[in-house]
Amino acid sequence: MNSAKPWMHCVPDMPITLDGDGPLHEQIRKAFARKISARDLKPGDRLPFEHELVRSLNTSRMTVSRALQALAEDGLIVRRRKAGSFVAEQTAFETPVTIHVPRNQIEAAGKRYGYKRLSKAKMTPVSQGSANHVLHLVCLHTADEKPVLLEKRWINLDAVPAAADETFKGLPPGEWLLRNVPWNEAEHTISAIGADEETATCLQIKPGTACLKVDRRTWSGDASITHVSLIYPGDQMKLAGQYRPGQQALSAP
Amino acid sequence: MNSAKPWMHCVPDMPITLDGDGPLHEQIRKAFARKISARDLKPGDRLPFEHELVRSLNTSRMTVSRALQALAEDGLIVRRRKAGSFVAEQTAFETPVTIHVPRNQIEAAGKRYGYKRLSKAKMTPVSQGSANHVLHLVCLHTADEKPVLLEKRWINLDAVPAAADETFKGLPPGEWLLRNVPWNEAEHTISAIGADEETATCLQIKPGTACLKVDRRTWSGDASITHVSLIYPGDQMKLAGQYRPGQQALSAP
DNA sequence: CAGTGGTCTAGACCACTGC
DNA sequence: CAGTGGTCTAGACCACTGT
Incomplete structure (x- = not known):
């Protein structure tokens, strides 16, 4: 042998x-x-x-x-x-996708950033274990007055009680959380959805238009901090990632 | 002072x-x-x-x-x-998104992988500089006989002449390229599109259904190797990424 | 020009693991 | 049990850069 x-x-x-x-x-x-x-x-x-x-x-x-x-x-x-x-054997591969804070992304494109809080409501979730009180926010981000991003967010008030006192009328909740709340773990999901009536109205697009949805859940230790759905009209937003030669695992061409 | x-x-x-x-x-x-x-x-x-x-x-x-x-x-x-x-200041952040080879992804989910080459054609691109001859392929990937991924691919025959002799009837072009062609650079774009008539027919969904589209361009040095559009029905496919605590840059919650 | 990080050396001991 | 990688030390010289 x-x-x-x-x-x-x-x-x-x-x-x-x-x-x-x-x-x-x-x-x-x-x-x-x-x-x-x-x-x-x-x-x-x-x-x-x-x-x-x-x-x-x-x-x-x-x-x-x-x-x-x-x-x-x-x-x-x-x-x-x-x-x-x-x-190494080559099976899957990972590509880094960059997701920007809305304000930076829009201003980096040379456009005027606009923000509007559409609604704010306290909720008591029927499902989910860890959160007894949740703050629900719907916000719109605009570039040169044109809607480019609808943000639906839930904040765990048990973990972030100070959020209840914020109006979020001037400062987007993402930026407020970034400045005020520590976190150490996040999970992302990217999917495609057709715009429902409410989403379509907010984004000034036709219902059913394909949109890119980025879901991000954030934790601090075991405590859930926030969950946000970022909904971009599909033709206006692309997520891009790039390999640098020899710095990443290989994969399927 | x-x-x-x-x-x-x-x-x-x-x-x-x-x-x-x-x-x-x-x-x-x-x-x-x-x-x-x-x-x-x-x-x-x-x-x-x-x-x-x-x-x-x-x-x-x-x-x-x-x-x-x-x-x-x-x-x-x-x-x-x-x-x-x-x-460091926190502006954008990167999250690694895992994109699998279709066969592995489907078999990892415990389903039967199926593959069919729908069309193969040599083309001479009107635009684009580097490629004189291009092979265009359309392929369908199925899980338990259900279409889950439409693959539209262009292969640069100037860089990969051997591809012209392949039928790609049994082996998906991605796997063939992976085995036969070296590369060292790739660029990804993720976007959402509504399914057009042809796409909808292939994937057995209604036209206009929101789909996730992953575009990947691959190079070897300066030579373009291939460009592939992977089109997933939006409700069936999600791309997921996760932070490990303390291993990544911080960002917007 | 002084102080910092960037790199490198020539050793050392240890943990794991394949034989 | 022998050989590999994983880690660590106590030095050294150099490049860059802020003052």
């Missing part, structure tokens, strides 16, 4: 070519990122051991280790003690 | 409390992430200098430096030579 396992494979002749640009650990990282990106190293292939790279590159172990750890953090390789470092 | 500038502010008494769990550099990183998350340290505040932390924590500079560099990579702090490390 052949004892050579597929994941033990290591390209026999692997000259590491550094580009001489920037810090040494970054050059090493880029060199392997290039090889992986170009399929010169394939998923499952073993990289040289740290001590081999230390010898061949005539450097110290910290420098090599830093390069390989960066690759591991980016998901390009997997490191296992006693076994070595291996090119 | 008072020479103390606002960004020079540093909380005078800043006891760093480590939780004693895990590597030291990680404990230090978490300690400051906690302080920032809880607004104990506010945007613009200066963190202690490296040499101060080395003294107060009785450790080495490499360890402190590694913790602070991790915070800088996560966007929680900004580091400036000669000035110090400061809590």
